[in-house]
Amino acid sequence: MTRSALKGPYVDPRVMKKIEGKKPGTTGVIKTWSRACQIAPEMIGFTFGVHNGKDHVEVFVTEDMIGHRLGEFSLTRKFTKHGGKMQKDLEVKKKEAEVAAAKSAKSATETKK
Secondary structure (H helix, E strand, C coil): CCCCCCCCCCCCHHHHHHHCCCCCCCCCEEEECCCCCECCHHHCCCEEEEECCCCEEEEECCHHHCCCEHHHHCCCCCCCCCCCHHHHHHHHHHHHHHHHHHHHHHHHHHHHC
16 A cells, blocks of 8 residues: 555655765765665755665666655566577577678678779
8 A cells, every 4th residue: 555645755764864965966876775765856866776685776866766766776586588498599590690691791892892
């Protein structure tokens, strides 16, 4: 369930304390484990290192991100492409076709000389 409108957005006070009195361009990466913290307008221009369970993913905050949570931009699962043996075969054939096309183009330019 979403947070009540009466309570207002949840902005972690520790995160706000870290950016308090600092300029967006000069500050380095600000590490945080607070994935539930909503992005406030004061955070624009800062780079946050949001923890994804293993390491800190750098997130540069822009104007479009206001109202979203920090955790939305630091994925916790790593995507591995779909497919298996069949997908590998298709990729090998595609690469062979590219090499053959490059060789034919090269031989065509040599015959024109």
